[in-house]
Structure formats: structure tokens, C-alpha cells
Amino acid sequence: MIYLDISAAVHRRAGLGRYAESLTRALVAADPDRYALFYNRERGVEPLAGLEHLPSRTVALGYKPWRMLIWMGQLARVAFDRLLPHAELFHATEHLLPPLHSIPTVLTVHDLIFRRMPQHHKLLNRWYLNLTMPLYCRRADHIIAISESTRRDLVSAYGLPPEKITVIHEAADPRFRPQPPETTDAARARYGLPERYLLSVGTIEPRKNLSRLLTAFESLYAEGLTDALVIVGRRGWLYDDFFAALERSPARDAVLFPGYAPDEDLPAIYAGAQALVFPSLYEGFGLPVLEAMACGTPVACSDTSSLPEITGDAAFRFAPSDVKSIAAVLRRLLRNADLRQTLRWRGFMQAARFSWKQVATETKAVYETLSR
DSSP, X not given: OEEEEOHHXXXXXXXXXXXXXXXXXXXXXXXXXXXXXXEEOOTTOOOOTTOTTSOEEEEOOOHHXXXXXXXXXXXXXXXXXXXXXXXXXXXXXSXXXXXXXXXXXXXXXXXXXXXXXXXXXXXXXXXXXXHHHHHHHHHSSEEEESSHHHHHHHHHHHOOOGGGXXXXXXXOOTTOSOOOHHHHHHHHHHHTOOSXXXXXXXXXXXXGOHHHHHHHHHHHHHTXXXXXXXXXXXXXXXXXXXXXXXXXXXXXXXXXXXXXXXXXXXXXXXXXXXXXXXXXXXXXXXXXXXXXXXXXXXXXXESSTTXXXXXXXXSEEEOTTOXXXXXXXXXXXXXXXXXXXXXXXXXXXXXXXXXXXXXXXXXXXXXXXXXX
């Protein structure tokens, strides 16, 4: 029995949760009798719909106490093996590896943002990850990195042997696809969106670089090239500076916050946008760019970290620290319908190169190697 940690999925933790759920569903679809689930069952947590029939093991602790217990267990070399009866392997899908002595382990590492951009991480979280991640990476039998960029960071930061790390890219969920006009019109009406809008998707936090995007948007809005900047995502942390800048902005009434949009509505919100703008300073992967491409939405994004690797020639890129660069790229994109159409077709082809079925196949190959 292979145990998959789906804690991030049941707690709906943004990108980590999407990874854990999508991978689990793809693995189970290919081999329904081989997998069991493990998660931290905090109050109000529900099992993943459609996977309730799978064997599961849980702990009932708050997120922070569970993290500390795992760390203390690793330091004291106390085995947690009894939590996982009949386990042949455990896959930690977020940055949290329980101490298991007789069970092989796979650890997925999404990014090392806490090291690369410590100023954009909460102090306690940065402290915890700086102390624990080197330990977890050493103790894991194998590591999956979600991009070549993350793999390079791991080797550089912790001196890990490259052969211990396998790069397996993420993918957009199949629900992200072109939408009929009536569906995009209904989404606009439901969320109060105008006919023309630029879209940003992701947790509101400093790394997402929304303050510079806002400044670039102000000039485009003043020129009449777009009617709104729509920011879809929950508030994360350290966002006060952005909202203070928004209060002073001449375009503040044109910046719209639908909040967290469920997956059922996101494809239509993507499809209705003039473009997805993804100005992040650093990404382990950058899933929204693939989701937008799969919906036929032109993408403009940063030229840093994993994003050139993921987008290939299917996105229009800019320097995220340069407001003029962001504005110039978006201005050219909004003024040039032929360029937008070219990016749409390139985006379809690029997004088609990634699938969760392929992710599951490559992940299963890692399991098989460890089992042998």
C-alpha cells in the first residue's frame, strides 16, 4: 500500500493542495487498489469527494502542532511507522516529512522561496523551513522537484546529489479549456466583470509583485486599453503595502477582487480575460500560466525562475522588477490582436505538453525504482 499525504488538499492550501489532489486522483485512476490516503484531520475537514472509499489514516492535530511534532520526531529519531499500517511507501506531497524508519519515502519539493526571497515570507514560517527542509531533504529516500529551476535550487542550497532528484512537471486540470461565449458572459455577470480586463491569479502576497503590476496597469487604464485589473485569489500575508498603494491609486476603482473563485468558475474567468498577467518575482512552477494557456488566454509573465521553462515560446515575458518593462509588454499585447491570437495557439500547444496522466506515470516510475 502506497500512502499519499493529501493534507494540503483537504485544507485547500492553494498550489500545494491542487498538486496533492490532482496527483492523487491521477494515480488512483490508473491503479485504484494500490493507494491509501494520509492527512491531518483538523476540525471541519472533509475527505476529498470521490475518494472516500480509499483506505485512510489521519492524525487530529492543528497544523502547527503537527509540524512541530514531525520536526521533534525527526530530531529524536522517533519512528512514526505505526501511523501507516502495511505501508510499502509514503509520499510527502508538501514540505513536511514524518520520521519513518522502515518505510521508503518520497518528498515533493515545490520551491525554496523561503531561502531565495526570505523578505517575502512570514518570520516563523521562514525560521521553521530553514531549520527543517535540509533535514527532510537528507532523510527522504528520493525527491521530486516540480521544475528544473527548483532542482537547481536544491542542489545549490543543500548540496544534494542530482541523481536523488527527479523533475516532474505539474499540469493544468482538464477542466481548463476554451469556454463558449455564453459561459464567459455568465461568469462576467456573476462576478461583476467588464468586457475587457486583465487577470491576475494567485495568493495576494509580496512575491506576486502586485504593486508593480498596479503601477503598470494605471498607465494602460489611462490610455483606454483595458477596463479593469481583476485579481483572483485569497489574501495571504504581508499585503498591507499593496493595499496602501491601491488606496492612493488613480485606478483604484478599476481593480476588482472577486476573491477566491471555485474551480468550476475559473476557466470562464480565464477565458474572458484579455490576458493573464503573472508578474511573480519567483515561482517553483507557476500553474496559472498553464491554466490560462489551456483556456486560450494569452499570457504575459515574468522572465525569472521556472516561468521560461514552463511557458517556452508561448508567453510574452517581461522583467518583473521593471514597471516600464511590464507596461511595455502589456501595451504591445493589448494593441496587437494578431499577437494575442499567435499566443493563444502557442499556448494551446504548450499546455498540451503537460498532463496529470503523465505526472502520475512519471511519479509511479519513481515509486517503482524505490520499491526495487
